[in-house]
Every structure is written in structure tokens, then in C-alpha cells.
Amino acid sequence: MTLPFAIIAILIIAAATAAMTLRNLIHSALAVAVSFGGLALAYLYLDAQFVGLTQILVYVGAVAILIVFAVLLTRGGEAPEKSVFSASWIWGLLITMSVFATLAWSVLHSFASQREPAEKVGATVKQIGDALMTKFVLPLEVIGLLLTAALIGAVIIAMRDESPKTKMEDGRSKMDKSSVPSSILHPPSSTGGRQ
Amino acid sequence: MLGEGIIKGMAETARNFLGSYVSAERLTTVQYPEERSVQIENARQFPFLVFDGDDPMKGLRCVACQICEKECPPKCIYIVKSKDKRADYKGQMQLYPTTFNIDLSVCMSCGICVEVCPFESIKMNTEFELSTTDRFGGLLVNKHQLAKSNDHYRKIHPTDASSSDAALAVEVAKAQAKAKADVEAKAKAAAEAKAKAVAATPVAPQPVAAT
Amino acid sequence: MTDSLDQIFVFVKHWLLDQLANVLPPAIMPLVSSVMSLLPVLVVFPSLFALTTVFERKGLGRIQNRYGPNRVGPFGFLQFAADGIKAIIKEDVVPRAADKVVHFIAPVILVITALTVYAVLPFGRNMVAADFDAGLLFFFAVGAASELAVFMAGWSSRNKYALLGAMRAVAQMVSYEIPLILSSVAVVMITGTLSLPKIVAAQSTHAGLLPDWFVFTPWGFAGFILFLIAANAELNRSPFDLPEGESEIIAGYFIEYSGFKFALFFLAEYLSMFALSGLGITLFLGGWNAPFAALEFIPSWAWFFIKLLTMIFMFIWTRGTLPRLRQDQLMNLAWKFMIPMVLVNLVAAAVWHFTGPGITRWFTSGALVLGAYMLLGKPQFESKDIGKRTYRFAD
Ligand code: SF4
Ligand code: SF4
Numbered sequence: 001m002t003l004p005f006a007i008i009a010i011l012i013i014a015a016a017t018a019a020m021t022l023r024n025l026i027h028s029a030l031a032v033a034v035s036f037g038g039l040a041l042a043y044l045y046l047d048a049q050f051v052g053l054t055q056i057l058v059y060v061g062a063v064a065i066l067i068v069f070a071v072l073l074t075r076g077g078e079a080p081e082k083s084v085f086s087a088s089w090i091w092g093l094l095i096t097m098s099v100f101a102t103l104a105w106s107v108l109h110s111f112a113s114q115r116e117p118a119e120k121v122g123a124t125v126k127q128i129g130d131a132l133m134t135k136f137v138l139p140l141e142v143i144g145l146l147l148t149a150a151l152i153g154a155v156i157i158a159m160r161d162e163s164p165k166t167k168m169e170d171g172r173s174k175m176d177k178s179s180v181p182s183s184i185l186h187p188p189s190s191t192g193g194r195q
Numbered sequence: 196m197l198g199e200g201i202i203k204g205m206a207e208t209a210r211n212f213l214g215s216y217v218s219a220e221r222l223t224t225v226q227y228p229e230e231r232s233v234q235i236e237n238a239r240q241f242p243f244l245v246f247d248g249d250d251p252m253k254g255l256r257c258v259a260c261q262i263c264e265k266e267c268p269p270k271c272i273y274i275v276k277s278k279d280k281r282a283d284y285k286g287q288m289q290l291y292p293t294t295f296n297i298d299l300s301v302c303m304s305c306g307i308c309v310e311v312c313p314f315e316s317i318k319m320n321t322e323f324e325l326s327t328t329d330r331f332g333g334l335l336v337n338k339h340q341l342a343k344s345n346d347h348y349r350k351i352h353p354t355d356a357s358s359s360d361a362a363l364a365v366e367v368a369k370a371q372a373k374a375k376a377d378v379e380a381k382a383k384a385a386a387e388a389k390a391k392a393v394a395a396t397p398v399a400p401q402p403v404a405a406t
Numbered sequence: 407m408t409d410s411l412d413q414i415f416v417f418v419k420h421w422l423l424d425q426l427a428n429v430l431p432p433a434i435m436p437l438v439s440s441v442m443s444l445l446p447v448l449v450v451f452p453s454l455f456a457l458t459t460v461f462e463r464k465g466l467g468r469i470q471n472r473y474g475p476n477r478v479g480p481f482g483f484l485q486f487a488a489d490g491i492k493a494i495i496k497e498d499v500v501p502r503a504a505d506k507v508v509h510f511i512a513p514v515i516l517v518i519t520a521l522t523v524y525a526v527l528p529f530g531r532n533m534v535a536a537d538f539d540a541g542l543l544f545f546f547a548v549g550a551a552s553e554l555a556v557f558m559a560g561w562s563s564r565n566k567y568a569l570l571g572a573m574r575a576v577a578q579m580v581s582y583e584i585p586l587i588l589s590s591v592a593v594v595m596i597t598g599t600l601s602l603p604k605i606v607a608a609q610s611t612h613a614g615l616l617p618d619w620f621v622f623t624p625w626g627f628a629g630f631i632l633f634l635i636a637a638n639a640e641l642n643r644s645p646f647d648l649p650e651g652e653s654e655i656i657a658g659y660f661i662e663y664s665g666f667k668f669a670l671f672f673l674a675e676y677l678s679m680f681a682l683s684g685l686g687i688t689l690f691l692g693g694w695n696a697p698f699a700a701l702e703f704i705p706s707w708a709w710f711f712i713k714l715l716t717m718i719f720m721f722i723w724t725r726g727t728l729p730r731l732r733q734d735q736l737m738n739l740a741w742k743f744m745i746p747m748v749l750v751n752l753v754a755a756a757v758w759h760f761t762g763p764g765i766t767r768w769f770t771s772g773a774l775v776l777g778a779y780m781l782l783g784k785p786q787f788e789s790k791d792i793g794k795r796t797y798r799f800a801d
């Protein structure tokens with residue numbers, strides 16, 4: 001472990017802890033953004049330029065904004081009065097510990113840990129593009145399909161059933177014809193006759 | 196086609212941009228401290244008090260009726276009436292303001308004080324270079340600063356001033372006629388009382404034309 | 407001679423580095439080298455900002471048949487100094503309810519991101535601070551981080567207008583980032599690289615009279631225009647200044663900033679303007695290349711700055727001409743016109759690439775772009791959303 005890596009790791013963990021413990025939701029969201037940035041730094045440190053920069057572009061630029069918007073649109077960003085600690089934390093802690101233990105065990109015992117570290121290759125953008133277009137073309141297309149489906153779904157949810165204009169015209173035409181009592185349309189004259 | 200209007204607009208602004216360098220008529224701005232545009236006659240800034248004669252304090256037309264003080268929308272006029280009276284331009288005994296302050300930083304130049312004054316004594320000035328370094332007192336002007344002669348009024352607003360003068364002259368004439376009629380009526384009453392037997396020809400009060 | 411003038415800054419830097427190498431430990435030499443590459447950026451562009459504020463105000467004045475500032479210094483060119491001094495000596499008011507820390511960090515992050523993107527811009531031959539393999543991606547990634555800073559500024563002020571401005575700004579920046587990036591992707595497709603110096607190198611040849619700049623191709627021209635529109639929106643400059651909209655939300659997300667922090671927002675705005683102009687030059691206008699071979703005696707960095715000033719003038723010109731859009735017009739323009747256009751433009755670029763040199767590719771690619779423009783522009787122009795407005799009651 002080198003010094004830069006230690007700094008980046010501390011940054012990521014500190015930001016993640018802050019995201020969990022801060023009371024103000026927006027502060028938590030900003031802390032999440034910091035930890036995303038830290039992850040990007042880690043990728044860059046590992047010479048994965050493309051992944052690191054994409055991490056910033058997508059996670060800091062879009063996902064963090066999305067989180068912040070979600071917070072703002074659902075409820076005020078007010079800090080809750082009561083403490084963020086609660087009894088259910090113990091269970092949560094137990095579960096996360098067991099998950100972590102399982103993951104750590106499997107990582108330590110997987111063949112990846114016994115593998116010789118490969119000599120450093122900077123994956124250039126070109127290599128990534130080539131790989132995506134040849135070896136991984138099927139996963140790429142599947143993901144593209146999935147995202148397109150999600151996009152269409154979002155549009156359908158956002159789309160109104162009928163446009164407000166036709167609705168209003170319908171309403172007006174109804175009003176003209178039947179729903180309005182005739183006395184309003186034709187005020188009786190003083191002689192009692194209809195004009 | 197989409198974008199046509201944008202190109203037209205860009206051409207127009209480009210013409211302005213280049214044209215402003217070649218033709219000076221395009222530039223409508225006046226380089227203020229060095230150049231000044233001529234003020235139009237109806238220009239108005241802040242009120243001033245008109246005085247007649249030579250002594251500003253003696254000649255003030257204001258009779259401290261306080262109508263303007265009450266009507267001023269932002270309430271920036273402050274008047275203290277005098278205890279004694281003095282003769283006004285008509286020769287009538289009237290109060291006069293011992294204090295007459297206007298806070299020009301509050302005044303909004305609406306001219307309502309001018310409209311409501313029955314004595315033609317407050318008018319709008321055209322002076323606008325009033326900047327001061329004193330933030331609180333600098334624009335609070337008293338009656339000495341406010342008093343301007345009628346000649347000044349004639350100079351800055353000739354049309355208004357002549358109609359104001361005419362109105363005043365009518366007032367004065369009326370007042371004189373009334374005074375004369377009073378005098379004559381008194382004389383007549385006295386004469387009647389004195390000599391009942393003597394047939395007196397009734398004299399119709401003659402209006403004095405004094406314009 | 408011309409060569410040495412062209413490379414004068416590179417020589418100076420190497421000479422200085424050599425001198426310093428004698429005194430400093432070799433371990434920090436890479437750091438010193440990058441600092442020396444970035445230092446000129448830190449000096450040149452803020453001064454350009456200072457000058458541009460004056461130029462902009464004078465230009466806008468001339469567009470409106472006024473003189474513009476002409477009092478401070480010769481022809482008013484020292485106006486920026488007066489403004490700067492004023493900004494510094496003004497009281498720095500922080501609202502009591504504001505989130506002090508976030509309120510403080512936001513402008514700082516904004517300026518830092520605006521300055522960081524200069525690292526990958528090639529200002530002249532061999533003059534790029536960091537020749538990244540993924541330079542273009544770096545530019546956009548860092549630029550995207552500024553959105554969060556804008557949001558932080560608006561949110562931390564605890565002001566309705568600020569929050570509205572921030573929401574508008576973020577919505578606008580997210581929407582227009584897509585056309586911005588996709589219009590650049592066309593260039594990446596043709597050159598096959600994300601490195602900006604390599605993109606410039608791809609445009610350095612001459613085809614007959616015209617240089618091989620991408621703006622002189624159908625897809626490049628359309629891409630350049632789309633890039634300019636999207637850049638204008640990204641920069642929140644008129645006609646896309648809804649987030650600032652003086653007449654509606656006063657100054658938007660920086661309403662609660664005063665004094666020097668306020669100046670920092672302006673600095674950041676202009677710095678990103680120069681950076682995006684620089685990117686547009688690099689991608690479409692041939693970077694630091696001279697337009698004609700005969701003009702190559704003028705140093706490359708001078709060409710970059712000439713082009714930069716032209717771009718700045720374009721920005722000022724549009725600002726002086728176009729009125730502000732409405733929010734729905736803004737979104738319609740982005741999602742119904744710009745994004746379909748850039749997608750078609752990508753196809754046009756592909757067609758250009760695969761049709762081989764000749765007149766046919768001009769026709770096919772050009773017809774594609776023009777057809778899409780007509781098709782997409784017509785309904786936009788005629789629909790009520792963006793075209794002429796009709797009033798139901800007011801007529
Ligand atoms: S001009 Fe209007 S505001 Fe000023 S003193 Fe007269 S009434 Fe008051
Ligand atoms: S200025 Fe006119 S209205 Fe005001 S107190 Fe004097 S006489 Fe009355």
C-alpha cells in the first residue's frame with residue numbers, strides 16, 4: 001500500500017461514513033459525491049483513465065445530481081430532529097458484518113488472490129472500444145436494450161393520458177351543450193318570454 | 196426556415212455595432228459631465244419655495260397652511276407654523292412657516308405638493324446635481340435652501356410661471372377690489388349714517404383692472 | 407526564426423526546468439514541470455477574463471448604440487481594475503441561515519473546475535499542460551463536476567431565488583451536456599482519438615485552398631453550430647441565461663454572494679467560456695493551425711488566441727442579439743431539436759468517413775444534415791412551443 005492510495009482510501013471511507021452519519025440529507029448527498037470522486041481518483045491512480053473519468057462524468061456529474069434532486073423533490077432537506085442512531089442499527093450492523101465477512105472470505109480464497117499481478121498495462125480508450133465492439137458486443141447490446149427499455153418506460157410514466165388541451169376543449173364543448181342550465185344561456189326577459 | 200430570424204437579428208446588431216463607429220448620429224448617449232442635453236421645459240426634479248421681492252424670508256409666499264405636508268405621499272415635508280402673522284402679497288395677514296424642511300432623499304418628485312398648494316408658493320425645480328457625501332442630513336433641505344425667487348421660476352418654467360403670475364394677479368385684483376369695495380361700503384355706511392337727509396347716489400363698486 | 411518564435415514558450419520552460427534541476431531534488435521535478443505548465447494558464451486566462459469584461463461591455467454598448475464604459479483609463483480599458491477593487495473591498499455578506507461551509511466551498515469548486523479543464527487544451531504546437539490519452543473525456547468529466555458546485559451555491563444560500571436558479575441551471579446543464587458531448591463525439595469518430603493534440607494534428611493538412619478543419623465539412627459545420635448552441639447553454643449565457651434571469655430570479659444561484667465570492671462566480675463563468683471556446687477551436691476550427699500555409703509564419707499560439715478572441719466575439723454578439731428563452735422552449739430545443747440533430751450528425755459523420763474522398767460524400771453527408779435540419783426545424787418553428795406565440799385572450 002502506497003501513500004497516495006492510503007490518502008485516497010481514507011478520503012473514500014471518510015466521505016462514505018459522513019454520508020451515513022450526517023443529519024442533513026443534502027450534506028449526505030454531497031458526501032456521497034465526494035466518495036464518488038475519491039473512487040474516480042482511485043481508478044486514475046490505478047492508471048485506468050477512461051474508467052476514472054467516466055466515473056466522474058457519470059457519478060459526480062449525473063448520479064449525484066439525481067440524488068440531490070430526488071432529495072429536494074421528495075421532502076425538504078431539513079435535518080431530522082431525532083438522532084440518526086436507532087435500535088435497528090444493531091441488526092443492520094450484524095447483517096453488514098456477515099456480508100462483509102462472506103465477501104472477504106470469498107475474495108481471499110478466490111483464485112484472484114493467488115494470481116500473479118499482471119505487469120502494468122494502461123488500458124487505452126482504443127483498447128476498451130475494441131473490446132466493447134468485438135469481445136463484449138453482446139453484453140453491450142443487452143445493456144443498451146435494457147437502458148432503452150428503461151428510457152421508454154420513464155417516458156410512458158411521464159406522458160399524460162390525454163393532452164390538457166383536448167381535455168379542456170372537451171370540457172368546454174360539454175359546457176356549451178348540456179351541462180349548463182338553459183336559464184344561464186338565455187336569461188329570461190322582463191316579459192317572461194325568451195329572447 | 197428555422198434560424199432565419201436569428202441571422203436577421205445578428206445582422207441587425209452587427210450593423211449597429213459597426214455603424215456606431217462610423218456615424219456619430221447613431222450614438223444617442225450624451226457624455227454627461229462634459230455634454231448636457233437641453234432640458235425640456237416640463238422637466239421637474241424637487242420642489243422649491245417661491246418668494247417675491249428681494250428678501251427671501253420676508254417674501255415667501257407660503258402661508259404654512261400645511262396642505263402640502265398632508266398631501267405629500269411619502270410624507271417628506273415638515274412645516275412648523277409661526278405664532279405671529281404678517282402681511283402676504285395680497286396685504287392679508289397670514290401665518291408663515293418658521294420651519295419648512297423637505298427631505299429630498301425621500302421626495303419622489305411627484306409634484307403633488309405643487310398641485311395642492313392654493314397659494315402658488317411651492318413649485319418644482321430643475322436642479323438635479325444634488326449628490327452629497329452626507330448620507331443622512333445632506334439632502335434634508337430647509338427653507339433657506341428651498342427659497343428661490345419668482346424670477347428663477349420664470350426662468351426655468353416660463354409658461355407655468357406666466358400662468359401662475361396671471362392667477363396671482365387675478366387674486367390680487369380680486370383682493371384689491373374687495374378691499375376697495377369694503378372701503379367704499381364703509382365710507383358709504385359712514386356717509387349714510389352721517390347725513391341721512393343727503394341723497395347719496397349709490398356707487399357701483401368699480402372693478403379695478405390691475406393686471 | 408519563425409520556428410523559435412513558435413516554440414518560444416516551450417524553450418523558456420525547458421530552459422527554466424534545466425536551471426531548476428540543478429537546485430531542486432529530482433523527485434519533485436515532474437511536479438515542478440506541471441506547475442510551470444499551469445502557471446501561465448493561471449496568469450493568462452484570468453487577465454483575459456479581466457479584459458473580456460471590458461470588451462463585452464463595450465461591445466454590448468456598441469450593439470445598443472452606446473459607448474459602453476469609457477471613463478476609467480484610456481478608452482475605459484481599466485474598468486476591470488475599478489470593478490476588481492470594488493469587488494475586493496466590498497463586504498462579504500453571508501446569510502445567517504446559509505450553510506456556511508457549503509456556501510464557501512461552492513465558488514471555490516467552480517473556479518477550480520473551470521481552471522482544471524485548461525490542463526488538456528493545446529494552446530499551440532507542443533503547448534499542452536497534460537497530454538492525456540482521454541483528454542476530451544477529462545474536459546467533460548471535470549466540467550460535469552461544476553454542476554454540483556452550482557447546485558451547492560444555490561442550495562446553501564437558503565434563498566428561494568437561489569434554489570430556483572440552481573434547479574434551472576442544473577436542469578439546463580444536464581440537458582445540454584448531451585448535445586455538447588455528442589457533437590464532439592462526431593469528431594472523435596472521425597479522428598479515432600480522445601486526445602486533443604491528436605485531434606488538432608488530424609486537422610493540420612490542407613485540401614486545396616481550404617484547410618482540413620472539420621468545420622469545413624457538412625457534419626463538422628452542423629456539429630460546430632450545435633456545439634456552439636450547447637456551449638452557450640452550458641455557460642448560462644444569453645439567450646440561455648434563465649438560471650440567472652435578472653428580471654425573474656435576480657441573479658439565480660449566486661444571488662446571496664457578494665464581494666469577492668461574487669467576482670469568483672464571474673471568473674468561473676468566463677473561464678469556462680474561454681475553455682469551451684478553446685475546445686470548440688480544437689475540435690472544429692483546427693486548433694492552433696494556421697488557415698493557410700502562407701500564414702504559418704505567425705506562431706501557433708497566436709493563431710489559437712486569434713481564434714479564441716473570435717469565438718469570444720461570437721459569444722458577445724449572440725448575447726447582444728438574442729432575447730432569453732422560456733423554460734419550456736429551452737427544454738424543447740434541447741430534447742426535440744438538438745439531440746435528434748446531433749444523432750443524425752453522428753450518422754452523417756459516419757457516412758462521410760465511409761464514403762471515401764470525393765464529391766459524393768459531400769452530397770450524401772450534406773443532404774443528411776440538411777434534411778434533418780429541415781425536418782426537425784419545421785415543426786419546431788411552426789409549433790406554438792417555440793415558434794410564434796398566439797394569445798387566446800390578449801388579442
Ligand atoms: S414632490 Fe411629491 S414627494 Fe416631493 S415634496 Fe412634493 S408631494 Fe412630497
Ligand atoms: S407650500 Fe403651499 S400648501 Fe404647502 S404649506 Fe405653504 S402655502 Fe400651504
